[in-house]
Amino acid sequence: MIRKKFNRIYLSLILVMLLLLALGQAVPLGQESSSTAHAEGAATSPMDGQKKKLILGTSADYPPYESVDAKNSGEIVGLDIDIAKYITSQLGYELEIANMDFNGLIASLQTGRVDFVMSAMSATEDRKKNVDFSDIYYAARNTIVSKKSAPLETEASLAGKRVGTQLGSTQDLYAETIEGASLKKLNKIPDLIQELNSGRIDAAIVEDAVALEMTSLNPDLVMNFLPAESADNGYALAFPKQSPIVAEFNGVLADMKANGELDRIVDKWFPDEEKESNSLLNLNIDFSVLKGYIPYILKGVYVTLLFTLVSALFGLVWGTILSLFKISGIKPLEWFATAYTSVFRGTPLLVQLTIIYYATPQIFHYDIPALMAAGLAFGLNSSAYLSETIRGGIMAVDKGQREAAIALGVPYRTMMLRIIFPQALRTILPALVNECVALLKESSLVSVIGVADLMRRADVVRSATFKSIEVLLFIAAIYYVLVLVLTALAHRLERRLRRSD
Amino acid sequence: MINVTDLTKSFGKNQVLKGITTTIDRGEVVALIGPSGSGKSTFLRCLNMLETPTSGVIAIDGTAITDPKTDIARVRQRIGMVFQHFHLFPHMTVMDNITFAPIQVKGLPREAAQAKAKELLARVGLLDKADSYPSRLSGGQKQRVAIARSLAMEPDIMLFDEPTSALDPEMVKEVLSVIRGLAETGMTMLIVTHEMKFAREAADTIYFLDQGKLVERTEPEQFFTKPQSERAARFLEQVL
Numbered sequence: 001m002i003r004k005k006f007n008r009i010y011l012s013l014i015l016v017m018l019l020l021l022a023l024g025q026a027v028p029l030g031q032e033s034s035s036t037a038h039a040e041g042a043a044t045s046p047m048d049g050q051k052k053k054l055i056l057g058t059s060a061d062y063p064p065y066e067s068v069d070a071k072n073s074g075e076i077v078g079l080d081i082d083i084a085k086y087i088t089s090q091l092g093y094e095l096e097i098a099n100m101d102f103n104g105l106i107a108s109l110q111t112g113r114v115d116f117v118m119s120a121m122s123a124t125e126d127r128k129k130n131v132d133f134s135d136i137y138y139a140a141r142n143t144i145v146s147k148k149s150a151p152l153e154t155e156a157s158l159a160g161k162r163v164g165t166q167l168g169s170t171q172d173l174y175a176e177t178i179e180g181a182s183l184k185k186l187n188k189i190p191d192l193i194q195e196l197n198s199g200r201i202d203a204a205i206v207e208d209a210v211a212l213e214m215t216s217l218n219p220d221l222v223m224n225f226l227p228a229e230s231a232d233n234g235y236a237l238a239f240p241k242q243s244p245i246v247a248e249f250n251g252v253l254a255d256m257k258a259n260g261e262l263d264r265i266v267d268k269w270f271p272d273e274e275k276e277s278n279s280l281l282n283l284n285i286d287f288s289v290l291k292g293y294i295p296y297i298l299k300g301v302y303v304t305l306l307f308t309l310v311s312a313l314f315g316l317v318w319g320t321i322l323s324l325f326k327i328s329g330i331k332p333l334e335w336f337a338t339a340y341t342s343v344f345r346g347t348p349l350l351v352q353l354t355i356i357y358y359a360t361p362q363i364f365h366y367d368i369p370a371l372m373a374a375g376l377a378f379g380l381n382s383s384a385y386l387s388e389t390i391r392g393g394i395m396a397v398d399k400g401q402r403e404a405a406i407a408l409g410v411p412y413r414t415m416m417l418r419i420i421f422p423q424a425l426r427t428i429l430p431a432l433v434n435e436c437v438a439l440l441k442e443s444s445l446v447s448v449i450g451v452a453d454l455m456r457r458a459d460v461v462r463s464a465t466f467k468s469i470e471v472l473l474f475i476a477a478i479y480y481v482l483v484l485v486l487t488a489l490a491h492r493l494e495r496r497l498r499r500s501d
Numbered sequence: 502m503i504n505v506t507d508l509t510k511s512f513g514k515n516q517v518l519k520g521i522t523t524t525i526d527r528g529e530v531v532a533l534i535g536p537s538g539s540g541k542s543t544f545l546r547c548l549n550m551l552e553t554p555t556s557g558v559i560a561i562d563g564t565a566i567t568d569p570k571t572d573i574a575r576v577r578q579r580i581g582m583v584f585q586h587f588h589l590f591p592h593m594t595v596m597d598n599i600t601f602a603p604i605q606v607k608g609l610p611r612e613a614a615q616a617k618a619k620e621l622l623a624r625v626g627l628l629d630k631a632d633s634y635p636s637r638l639s640g641g642q643k644q645r646v647a648i649a650r651s652l653a654m655e656p657d658i659m660l661f662d663e664p665t666s667a668l669d670p671e672m673v674k675e676v677l678s679v680i681r682g683l684a685e686t687g688m689t690m691l692i693v694t695h696e697m698k699f700a701r702e703a704a705d706t707i708y709f710l711d712q713g714k715l716v717e718r719t720e721p722e723q724f725f726t727k728p729q730s731e732r733a734a735r736f737l738e739q740v741l
Contacts, residue, residue: 403551404588404647408602408654409578418605422592500592500634 053094054245056084057114059102061188061463063213064269065120068099068460071292079269080118083137084237086261087252091245100450101187103168104358106130109240111361116245117238120207122170131238134249137262139234142171142226143211146203147196153224164192164201171205190462193218194469209270217466289467290474297461297471300454301478307374307453308440314379315435319386324416326391337387344384350445353377357449374446382439389431393424426497433490437483444479454478502527502689503548503658508557510543517543519713520557527657528687532700532721535710536736541693544710545660548691549580561658578606581651585663587643589635589650595622596631599650607654614653621649625679641672645679652683659683661692677703697740701725709733 058080060066066078076097088095098114105121108114109131120140123133146152152161159180165172167185175183184201186192192204193214206214211223239246256262290297325337344352357373360366368376397420405415425432447456458475462468503525510518517540525531533541546552548559550566550573559567566576590598599621600614609617622628625645635643644664651659661680665673677696681703684690694700700707700721707724709717711732717724725741728734 398588400584400586400588401590404582404584404590406551407549407577407580407582408650409574409606410602411574411606414605418601419590426592497592500594501636 052092053096054088054115055096055098055113056081057098057100057105057108057117058119059105060099061102061190061459062120062210063464064209066118067464070296070457070460070464074296079138079265080120080235082265082268083256083262084116084118086256086265087249090252090255091248098450099452101448102166103187104449106238107358109238111358112240113361113367115239116243116249120235121238122234123236123238124170124173126173127238130241132241132243132246134237134239134246135253136234136236137253137256138266140207140209142174142205143208144203144205144224144226145192145196145211145214145221146224148220148222150202151222151224152203155226158203161202162200164195164204166192166206169206171207175205188459188463189214190459190466190468193221193466196221212270214466286467287470287474289465289470290461293461293465293471294474297454297457297475297478300452300457300475301482303371303451304440304443304453305482307371307378307443307446307451308436310371310375311378311382311443312436312439314375315382315386315439316432318379319383320390320421322383322387323390323394326387327394341384341387344381349377349381349442350448352381353445353449356380370446370449370451373449374443374451378439378443378446382435386432386435389428389435390424393428393431394420396427397423426494429490429494429497433487436486436490440482440486441479502529502562504558504560505548506558506560508544508547508559509555510540510547510552511555516555517713518547518554521713521715523708523715523718525689525691527689529689530684530703530705531691531708532704532706533691533693533708533710534695534697534700534736535708535716539710540713541708541710542662545662545691545693548658548660549577549582551582578654579657581654581656581659583644583647583651583659583661583664585666587635587640587647587667589643589647591635594632594634595627595638595646598635598646599653602650603653617653618649621652622646624652624682625649626675639672640668641675644668644672644676648676648679648683658689658691661690661694663693663695665694665696695740697725697737709736711736 058066058076060068060076060078062078064078065080066076069075069077076099081097084097085095098108100108102119105114105117105119106127109117117131121127123136127133144152144158152158155178158178161181162184163175163178163181164184164186165175166189167187172183172185175181184195186195189206189210192201192206195201196204197218197220204214205226208223208225215221215223237249239249253262256265322337322340325333328334353374356377357368357370360368360373401419401423402415405419410419443453444455446453447459450456454475458471461471465471505521505523505525508518508521509516519540521544533545535541543552547554554567557567558565561576561579564571564576566573589595590601593601596615596618599618600609600611603609603614603617604611619628619631622631625648627642627645627649630638630642630646635646638646648664664680665676668676673696677699680690680692681699684703692700692704702721704721707717707719707721708715709724709728709730709732716730717728717733719729724733725737728737
């Protein structure tokens with residue numbers, strides 16, 4: 001009996017959802033980095049004896065300052081993190097770390113999503129317009145990294161060359177001032193290495209510590225420091241404007257400088273001896289670099305699937321409602337649905353996602369979790385497409401079906417749910433599957449707001465290993481397998497629905 | 502039982518019904534005949550408000566169903582309708598087709614609805630098809646299931662909109678005999694049909710419609726032997 005069959009399908013869908021949600025409770029994977037580092041030795045707690053929590057925003061793809069310890073605990077570690085832990089423990093705060101894209105850090109400060117930022121961020125004049133900075137805790141030198149076979153040593157030698165920088169970094173601003181260089185701004189450090197190795201850029205400008213890491217892992221690359229005056233801005237902690245905690249942070253920083261704690265931390269992360277280079281065949285693809293990272297990457301499958309399911313279900317429900325608006329014959333509803341479709345189809349999904357994630361806290365004063373923001377954005381976007389598909393499916397159902405139901409006195413809701421939708425579903429199932437496949441693949445966009453999905457985890461591993469191709473091929477294979485499984489499931493469902501033919 | 506007063510219906514500028522007034526008694530079997538485009542089907546579809554009349558009043562047992570305040574869904578439960586193209590629900594078995602409305606609309610328990618459905622299937626001679634899907638049935642079988650589906654709601658009135666027009670000739674008979682059997686139970690029925698022999702034998706009254714008007718309303722014998730209007734005479738000449 002087909003009705004029972006549908007009930008079974010619905011039921012199993014709901015069960016899967018509940019299971020996934022329960023897992024989500026047990027294993028906090030939704031957002032990569034909400035690891036709470038308990039402040040140690042909080043003897044000097046100043047806040048009425050009560051521990052308050054501070055959220056540190058960082059872009060954990062910049063070792064040794066901050067990176068995800070993907071091989072071990074998956075926690076975020078680094079020079080900045082150690083300093084932050086030390087200061088907050090001295091002041092008696094509990095520390096929570098939020099990992100996100102470097103470009104989103106300032107916005108997160110402004111919207112109150114994080115309390116302070118440490119992400120090897122220089123205190124530039126531009127940034128000072130939007131945030132307050134602490135005293136400088138470390139000054140890095142700008143460094144040119146280029147191929148050993150075609151080394152570039154001075155600023156003057158960069159004229160006429162293609163120079164890569166990390167978008168939004170201090171070196172990016174500095175590179176703007178180099179005469180005659182054509183700039184290529186990339187999102188991540190591993191991208192720079194990839195572009196260097198493939199010869200698409202002649203040099204990259206990064207800071208000293210990063211250059212050290214890059215060259216030690218890639219023996220073909222060579223680094224050359226630029227004169228120190230080029231790097232006039234050192235690293236500092238960023239706070240929201242008029243933040244009351246800047247002063248106490250500066251106090252502890254001064255203490256750290258005085259008592260040698262700061263030097264101790266810097267020494268820990270910048271050992272004097274150069275690391276022995278152990279990568280032999282750099283140009284060859286070597287999947288052994290993935291060793292140790294695979295469990296960490298695979299955890300992203302769950303996040304990606306959960307996220308796809310949430311947005312697909314939301315998109316289906318809202319898309320159905322929109323499609324009903326479109327055929328309602330009530331003008332305002334029709335206009336609304338048409339305008340909605342037009343706007344959401346007419347603007348990029350990435351823009352919608354970013355707006356929802358950053359604007360919601362600002363406008364509604366609600367700190368929207370990344371997974372919810374992503375589910376919302378993808379659902380809203382997908383429903384615009386689905387509403388057209390579903391409308392077409394409904395229109396394709398023979399008009400007589402509706403008349404037969406009406407003549408029997410069946411109410412509208414029951415008629416739609418039990419007579420029209422099941423028949424429409426059969427026609428539109430292939431289109432629905434396409435939409436789900438698209439959602440699954442596009443879900444990789446959510447990595448920009450810090451959701452630890454497959455793509456984000458790949459980025460983390462890339463920044464730890466400086467190996468791009470292997471990691472990217474690996475997750476591409478995972479995505480492909482997921483799509484194959486999804487398509488196979490859809491085929492089975494289709495066959496069951498066709499049983500009545 | 503059914504009182505129709507000055508009923509008109511227009512589709513845009515095209516006036517399909519041009520003022521029809523009539524009364525149908527309880528237990529009366531009416532055959533509606535006339536050339537295509539005469540408004541027979543539209544008249545029938547107005548009786549359960551599948552088409553909203555442009556003007557005029559339709560009252561069933563004194564209740565004006567054309568009044569917007571009337572709960573039309575409730576009225577429709579009392580009026581069964583059988584369509585030319587059956588309109589069975591293709592994703593449901595025969596059994597589910599028949600029990601769907603009694604369970605969903607009347608709130609009948611499943612067992613009771615299924616017992617009733619079996620009784621009706623036996624009546625239309627299709628008890629063995631209860632678990633088949635409509636796609637497995639012949640046209641005649643489909644139409645008999647459609648009749649059973651309507652009867653499951655225990656209506657007071659049955660409307661048939663060209664019930665045999667889409668059937669192969671050899672299947673017409675099985676459907677007509679079911680309808681004839683129903684007429685003998687005293688059901689009030691209106692049947693749009695091109696089967697003149699059937700109309701003559703089964704109907705109490707013949708309505709002859711032409712160009713949106715009820716031209717003639719007489720007993721079958723009189724209509725088929727001595728039509729009063731010239732238009733009816735000409736129509737009979739063509740079809741007999």
